[in-house]
Amino acid sequence: MKEMKTFRLLSLMEKFKEQCKTYGWRTSDSDDWIAVGDEYHKFLVTRSIHPSSFKAITANRKCVVRNGLLYRVVDAAYTAWLFSEKPPEKLAQIIFETPEFSKHIALYDLNPLLGGYRICIRVNYTDSLVFREFENFLRRECRVRFKRHPLLKRASKDLAAAVT
Structure with missing residues (x-):
């Protein structure tokens, strides 16, 4: 069952990447990144992750880009974690x-979406055009409504002030 949820999420990502191509954005056939201009927007699909691993990966901000048989490492401008x-x-x-x-x-x-519900939790204070379009895609295709994370609801004013 858990593998099926991850598979459904990967299928959604493939459909979203196809839509992104219609905007002229570059996408990867084998990895989950979308490039708009010189900015790479990386998507990481996972079931779970230990907080220390999350922190290390998040701090790194690297993205592997494959061109034919060649690989290069670029800085990802943004990273979305899809759980x-x-x-x-x-x-x-x-x-x-x-x-x-x-x-x-x-x-x-x-x-919740993968379990048949329509309300999902998000934490997104980025200005990523791709992530906004991903949210719009989920609203349109899956009728998802997003709620802020409960921890951030209590402190959203402080976070918004820190980001600006």
């Missing part, structure tokens, strides 16, 4: 406590 299972509460706290992360990192708890 097929409910992510640990600590992840939102890490973003909240690290304003630099909040400018570049988005979290999407899509577990």
Whole structure:
């Protein structure tokens, strides 16, 4: 069942990437990134992750780009974490406590959608055009409504002030 949720999420990503091509955005056939101009928007699909691993990967901000048989590493301007299972509460706290992360990192708890519900939790204070379009895609295609993470609801004013 857990593998099926991840597979459904990967299928949604493929459909979204096809839509992105219609905007003239570059997408990867084998990896989950979308390039708009010189900015790479990376999507990481996972069931769960330990907070220390999340912090290390988030701080790195690297993205592997494959061109034919050649690989190169670029800096990802933005990273979205797509969770097929409910992510640990600590992840939102890490973003909240690290304003630099909040400018570049988005979290999407899509577990409810994959379970047949239409309300999903998001943490997205980035200005990523691709992530906004991803949210619009989910609203249109899956009729998803987003709610802010409960931890961030209480402190959203402080976070918004720290980001600007």
